Amino acid sequence: MNVIVFASRKGGSGKSTLAAHLAAHVHKITKPCLMVDADPQGSLTLWHKLRGTNEPQIKTAVNSVSGIVAAAKRDGYEWVFIDTPPNLSAVVDDAIKNATMVVIPARPGVFDVNAVQETIQMCRAARKPYAVVLNGAPARRDEVESRIVTIAREALAKFRAPVWGGQITNRADLLMALGKGEGAREYFAEGRAAAEVGRLWAAIERSVKAIRGTASASGVMHKQAA
Ligand SMILES: Nc1ncnc2c1ncn2[C@@H]1O[C@H](COP(=O)(O)OP(=O)(O)OP(=O)(O)O)[C@@H](O)[C@H]1O
Numbered sequence: 001m002n003v004i005v006f007a008s009r010k011g012g013s014g015k016s017t018l019a020a021h022l023a024a025h026v027h028k029i030t031k032p033c034l035m036v037d038a039d040p041q042g043s044l045t046l047w048h049k050l051r052g053t054n055e056p057q058i059k060t061a062v063n064s065v066s067g068i069v070a071a072a073k074r075d076g077y078e079w080v081f082i083d084t085p086p087n088l089s090a091v092v093d094d095a096i097k098n099a100t101m102v103v104i105p106a107r108p109g110v111f112d113v114n115a116v117q118e119t120i121q122m123c124r125a126a127r128k129p130y131a132v133v134l135n136g137a138p139a140r141r142d143e144v145e146s147r148i149v150t151i152a153r154e155a156l157a158k159f160r161a162p163v164w165g166g167q168i169t170n171r172a173d174l175l176m177a178l179g180k181g182e183g184a185r186e187y188f189a190e191g192r193a194a195a196e197v198g199r200l201w202a203a204i205e206r207s208v209k210a211i212r213g214t215a216s217a218s219g220v221m222h223k224q225a226a
């Protein structure tokens, strides 16, 4: 079982959005994903209500996730995705301690990029692999990424933060899907939003395989905190 934690003390960076879209993308009856909403704001829980099915399943965590993670392991889950609140509270710390890998979404703005440092510190303290995912980015034009995204990458490189080479673009489809309780692929399988979510998942899966030692670590998105 692998635990992916979505964490960033910056509000609105895309933790809940990425957790919901990826959970919908990944969940299969044969390889089930459990979602854990550890944020009292309850965004993931709202999406799950709008979805109106119990797949993937969701659990709510208040102060700790460890009990839920242990039970998920016993119950045979393949994946656990934990959405966390925008702070550095005990439940975030506990989620990171339980993580196979931490995904840190960041919008490509100066305040957002700087805010990832505290979350990175938490990952380093817990010696957990982590990666930053640029989210809500302006669309690429003619395959060239926006100047804002390039500047964000340069700033993240300065404090040696590992960053996914792709981006999740700011797209109405991602919002529309959430409003219907769907993932990007369910909403519009051929759309660009679905393609980006698929690419992000492929990168996370590649990292997890490298972390587990079942694949080469070359070209992975994450950094293993030492
Ligand atoms: N790539 C995107 N394209 C369009 N809208 C997005 C994108 N990412 C996030 N949003 C929207 O931006 C808002 C903030 O995103 P989200 O709630 O996922 O952030 P969060 O990090 O979970 O916030 P919080 O810290 O408050 O929990 C939401 O309305 C969400 O739907």
Ligand SMILES: [Mg+2]
Binding pocket: 015, 016, 017, 039, 041, 043, 083, 084
């Ligand atoms: Mg959220």
